[in-house]
Amino acid sequence: MAVLKEVPLATQGQTPEQGITLYYVYDALCGWCYGFSPVIRQVEERFVGPDLKLEVISGGMIGEDRAQPIGHMSDYILQTLPRLEAMTGVSFSEAYKGVLRDGSRIYASLWPSRALTAWKQLYPERQREFATALQKSIFVDAAPTDNPELYPQIATALGADADKFSEILHSESNHYSTQVEFQFTQELGISGFPALVGLKAGKFYLLARGYTPYEQLAETMSSYLSE
DSSP states (O other): OEEEESSOOSOTTOOGGGOEEEEEEEOTTOHHHHHHHHHHHHHHHHHOBTTEEEEEEEOOSSOGGGOOBGGGTHHHHHHHHHHHHHHHOOOOOHHHHHHHHHOOOBOOSHHHHHHHHHHHHHOGGGHHHHHHHHHHHHHTSOOOTTOTTHHHHHHHHTTOOHHHHHHHHTSHHHHHHHHHHHHHHHHTTOOSSSEEEEEETTEEEEEEESOOOHHHHHHHHHHHHHO
8 A cells, every 4th residue: 555645744633652543535525425435434333443533534626716517517427427326336316416417506615625624623523424414415415515504404413503513614713624624635645536544653545546345445454454
């Protein structure tokens, strides 16, 4: 497995003495990440414990400066979805496919990324759960991601206090923390999603790039943890 970096970057205070951190680098708008959600759930259930924690990082796939109506690539996405569904087992709703066919909706990564960052401040141990809920709101419920009111609804459905969540969501500190995650992704050299990176003994290891079946990833994880 490849070593990405040998010097810790913006690791949010993580040190080699604190065990191993798995960084799941994803984007809420990434369909392959949605397909990867059952895999990362299995990884969390099997491997995460006192000496290994999971950190979900938003990669910032579509910046505000690059956001445009989805129609510019909807044909490509619609052609890809059958293969994605067959490979991963997830389903994209007819409502979402209707959004693609209409082509007028604009998607950008910032607001869903800010929502995840806010959630992590309240429930750091439930990051993967919220990331999956975000993607279900997009790919199943066909919710518009540019509506900030969407995210307190998702958080409330998972048990959070809506007012507390909204306060964090709209804060300047939360916006800054989200930008730090985007920068962290760039420093790791990751431009495609999903990706799984392990930090152990001061080194970042690339464990998965792109969709990876659980059986294959479990073998990689077992080898990585035994070294």
